[in-house]
Amino acid sequence: MALINVAAREIHCKIVYYGPGMCGKTTNLQYIHSQVPKEVKGDLLSIATETERTLFFDFLPLDLGKVRGFQTRFHLYTVPGQVLYERTRVAVLNGADGVVFVADSHKGKMQENINSLRELAQNITRQNKRFADFPIVLQYNKRDLPPDVLAPVAMMDHFLGVNKMNWPRIEAIATKGVGVFETLRAISRVVISKL
Amino acid sequence: MDPQLTSIIVPSEEIAQIEECLARLVEDTGSDYALLLDKSGQVISSKGDGDRQDITALGALIAGVFASSREVAKLLRERDFRASFQQGVRENIFIALIEEQWILCIIFNKGTHIGLVKVLTKKATDELAAVLERVRQQHKARDEVLGSAFRTSMEDTIDLLFRD
Numbered sequence: 001m002a003l004i005n006v007a008a009r010e011i012h013c014k015i016v017y018y019g020p021g022m023c024g025k026t027t028n029l030q031y032i033h034s035q036v037p038k039e040v041k042g043d044l045l046s047i048a049t050e051t052e053r054t055l056f057f058d059f060l061p062l063d064l065g066k067v068r069g070f071q072t073r074f075h076l077y078t079v080p081g082q083v084l085y086e087r088t089r090v091a092v093l094n095g096a097d098g099v100v101f102v103a104d105s106h107k108g109k110m111q112e113n114i115n116s117l118r119e120l121a122q123n124i125t126r127q128n129k130r131f132a133d134f135p136i137v138l139q140y141n142k143r144d145l146p147p148d149v150l151a152p153v154a155m156m157d158h159f160l161g162v163n164k165m166n167w168p169r170i171e172a173i174a175t176k177g178v179g180v181f182e183t184l185r186a187i188s189r190v191v192i193s194k195l
Numbered sequence: 196m197d198p199q200l201t202s203i204i205v206p207s208e209e210i211a212q213i214e215e216c217l218a219r220l221v222e223d224t225g226s227d228y229a230l231l232l233d234k235s236g237q238v239i240s241s242k243g244d245g246d247r248q249d250i251t252a253l254g255a256l257i258a259g260v261f262a263s264s265r266e267v268a269k270l271l272r273e274r275d276f277r278a279s280f281q282q283g284v285r286e287n288i289f290i291a292l293i294e295e296q297w298i299l300c301i302i303f304n305k306g307t308h309i310g311l312v313k314v315l316t317k318k319a320t321d322e323l324a325a326v327l328e329r330v331r332q333q334h335k336a337r338d339e340v341l342g343s344a345f346r347t348s349m350e351d352t353i354d355l356l357f358r359d
Contacts, residue, residue, distance in 0.1 A: 002202040003237040004341075007210035012237040040356055045252050047259075056263070059255045067352050068345045075236065075255065087270070091262035095235020181357045188353045195202050195341055 002097050002195050010071045013191050016093055018120050019102035020112040021053075021081035024141040027174040028102065029060050029076055032184060035177065036062065054080040057092045074188065086119065093123050098135035098191040100183055102174075103160060105142045107151045110159055117160055135190040138162060138169040139183045144176070205239060205330050212326050217242035220319045224312050226303035227286070231323065232258055233297055243302070257300050261290060278316075280309065289313065293320045297327055 003012040017025040026046070033044040042061035049055050057077050064072040077096075079089040093099075101120060103113040121131045140156055153171065156162075162169050168186045172179025205213075217229040221242050228243030230250065236258030238250055247253070264276045275295070281288040289301045289312050299320055301312055 003233055003235075003239065004202060004204040005210060005239065006205060007207035014235045014237070036356065042251055045255070056259060057255075059252065061251045061255075062356075064352050064356055067348050070345070072349065072352070073251075075251075077255075087266040088263065091259060091266055094258070094262045095233065095237075177359070181359045184357045185353055188357065189350060192346055192349045192353070195346075 002191075004070075008071070009069055010073065011067075011195075012073045012075065013097045013195075014075045014077065014095055015098045015100065015187055015191065016096040017076065017078040017100045017102055018089070018093070018116070019081055020104060020109065020116040021083070023081060023102045023104040023109070023113075024172075024174040025078040025081060025102050026054055026058050028100070028139070028141075028172075028180055028183070029058050029078055031174060031177045031180045032062075032076070033060055035181070040064065053082065054078055055085075056080065056088060081116070089119070090123050090126070093120075093127070097195075098137070098187050099124075100137050100139055100187050101160075102139045102141050103156060105140050105145055105151050105156065107149050110151060110156070113156075114159055132165070133194075135187065135194050136165075136167050137183055137187040137190060138167050139172050139174075139179065140169065141172045141174050141179075143171045143178070144173045203233065203330065204333070206333070209326050209330050210240060213240045213323065214242060216319055216322050216326070220301065220315055224301065224303060224315050225307045226301050226312065228302040230254065230257075230300050231297060232300065234258060234262065234295075239297070257288075257290060258298060261292065261298050278313075289316060291316050291320050294324050294327060296331070297323070299323065 017028055019025055029044060033041055040062055045059040047056035057079060060076040062074045064074065077092055079092045101117060124131045124134050138160065140153060170179045170183045170186060172183060174180055213231055217231060217240060221229050230241035231239045232254045233239060236255040238254040241250055264279060268276050275292060278291045285304055287303055291299045293299055299316060301316060303312060
């Protein structure tokens with residue numbers, strides 16, 4: 001639910017990184033935070049457990065500056081991925097304009113990816129939004145895994161229903177920053193086109 | 196629902212009324228700060244002493260607290276928690292829900308009595324609910340704001356700032 005403040009000439013959009021536990025959502029935000037120019041980013045806020053697992057969310061405000069006279073701000077959030085925090089994910093997802101679904105490319109994580117994507121579909125639907133029309137970009141993370149455990153892209157496409165849904169899909173290695181900005185560009189474009 | 200219908204456009208006139216309402220609330224209660232958020236955590240307007248640099252993070256956290264308490268309410272089969280109060284040694288925060296969509300937050304110190312905050316907040320939420328209902332009803336300004344020229348400029352900015 002983008003917010004457009006005509007008096008202050010500001011536009012705010014909320015983008016949420018969703019996905020199973022340990023798939024690299026926080027790593028995406030950390031990389032973005034480390035790379036964007038100082039004048040664009042705010043502080044990266046993390047509510048995490050002592051073991052650095054996300055407990056509530058990470059939050060990174062990005063200020064894109066003036067676009068046609070409108071100060072444009074993107075707020076990036078992550079959800080906690082662990083199964084335990086299902087209701088917390090619902091809370092963070094509230095009012096999101098778009099979602100980056102980060103999938104783990106480990107063969108053994110395919111079921112977790114599928115479960116998480118199903119849960120996302122349910123949660124979007126519960127917000128009275130049509131899941132099929134909702135802005136979503138998929139990121140296949142950890143493409144640098146050893147070949148014996150790396151799930152082929154075609155297999156992930158098949159299990160996650162990418163072809164049917166026509167979602168943009170990006171291969172990434174978030175720890176090295178590969179594909180991180182490509183993903184951010186893709187979701188930003190989709191969100192803007194649906195404002 | 197078409198996602199297009201979920202963007203909220205707050206026109207200048209309504210912003211002025213919201214700001215006036217928040218300013219009055221701060222003055223009448225002797226509070227430090229009042230802010231109005233939408234449920235996704237975006238700050239619509241804020242009023243108070245001095246400039247707070249942390250307002251964006253504050254908005255995200257308060258909306259998170261409220262969204263989380265809404266889920267707690269569901270588990271308890273309560274319709275909603277309409278208000279919450281956080282008491283500190285120096286600063287206190289009172290948060291009230293407006294029409295399921297918006298959150299009013301007042302930050303005040305020990306010089307202000309919570310009872311006064313509650314009473315005047317109730318008055319302010321009624322007033323703001325009427326203004327925000329008008330905001331929700333109106334969609335006409337969107338095309339003036341978000342024309343195709345805007346979208347093209349926006350895409351250029353995205354490509355420029357978010358590059359590898």
